[in-house]
Amino acid sequence: MTTRSRLTSARTAGVLYAVIVACGLFAELAVRQRLIEAGDPAATARNIADSPVLFRLGLTADIVMFLADVAIAVVLYQLFRPVDRTRSLLAAAFRMTQTAVIGLNLLNMLQAVRIVDDIDYLDGLPSGQADAMALLSLDAHRYGYVLGLAFFGVSTVLVGTLARRSGRVPRALAALLVLAGLGYLADTFCFFAIPGYDGAASPIVLAPALVAELWFAVWLLTRGHRLDELGERTTTESAAPAAPAAALIGASA
Numbered sequence: 532m533t534t535r536s537r538l539t540s541a542r543t544a545g546v547l548y549a550v551i552v553a554c555g556l557f558a559e560l561a562v563r564q565r566l567i568e569a570g571d572p573a574a575t576a577r578n579i580a581d582s583p584v585l586f587r588l589g590l591t592a593d594i595v596m597f598l599a600d601v602a603i604a605v606v607l608y609q610l611f612r613p614v615d616r617t618r619s620l621l622a623a624a625f626r627m628t629q630t631a632v633i634g635l636n637l638l639n640m641l642q643a644v645r646i647v648d649d650i651d652y653l654d655g656l657p658s659g660q661a662d663a664m665a666l667l668s669l670d671a672h673r674y675g676y677v678l679g680l681a682f683f684g685v686s687t688v689l690v691g692t693l694a695r696r697s698g699r700v701p702r703a704l705a706a707l708l709v710l711a712g713l714g715y716l717a718d719t720f721c722f723f724a725i726p727g728y729d730g731a732a733s734p735i736v737l738a739p740a741l742v743a744e745l746w747f748a749v750w751l752l753t754r755g756h757r758l759d760e761l762g763e764r765t766t767t768e769s770a771a772p773a774a775p776a777a778a779l780i781g782a783s784a
Contacts, residue, residue, distance in 0.1 A: 540606050541755025547603040548748030552741075554596035562589030567669055569729075572662035575669065579647045586644050593637055600630040604686075610758050611693040622689035629682035636675030643668040677722045684715030687740075699757040704746055711740035 562585060568574040579586050604626040611619040646665040691708030694700035714736045721728050721736075 545752030633679035639672035687712030
């Protein structure tokens with residue numbers, strides 16, 4: 532990568548992170564938390580039926596976020612490859628796996644709005660039964676999303692360690708990225724390992740993630756050019772002339 536392309540990649544990563552955070556917050560806070568009433572199928576169905584456009588905007592925001600996730604996985608791999616190629620590739624692989632899991636899981640949300648608003652052949656079912664089916668689909672989406680975040684947690688831990696080893700990213704930011712990744716992993720295991728866990732601790736466990744990702748996005752946009760030095764160092768090392776074969780033979784003798 533040339534210096535210009537590395538700088539462009541850093542800025543692109545910052546923009547993509549901003550898109551991911553904005554779309555993720557909109558889909559979660561402005562749509563799901565506003566329309567979904569936990570344990571109340573009738574109220575949830577009524578909210579979706581009253582705001583079908585908002586619900587579908589949440590789906591659209593999620594799709595945009597997934598597309599940006601794939602792109603940023605590649606960009607971050609390019610930026611941190613000079614630090615540790617294998618670890619950078621693993622981070623990209625785990626992030627893309629997360630995107631595949633939660634992308635496919637989005638069908639559960641689509642199924643919920645179709646049950647409430649679109650599927651005519653369910654009209655013969657009692658309204659309470661149809662509403663319960665819709666809420667069950669939304670619950671499946673919630674658990675599928677949490678499962679995907681386990682892969683994202685591993686990716687974030689790897690990116691944090693790469694950032695720390697690079698020597699270019701602030702140590703506090705690198706440490707916060709590692710802490711954020713561990714928080715994602717802890718939250719996932721709580722959902723799947725603790726019977727009846729309802730995510731009560733999630734806001735506390737995941738608080739470092741919001742701070743870390745916002746900070747990382749701003750840093751990439753404003754200070755990401757510091758990663759240029761990584762590529763320049765790698766280029767210099769690869770361009771260093773090899774020792775003559777005769778000299779090596781002589782040294783070994």
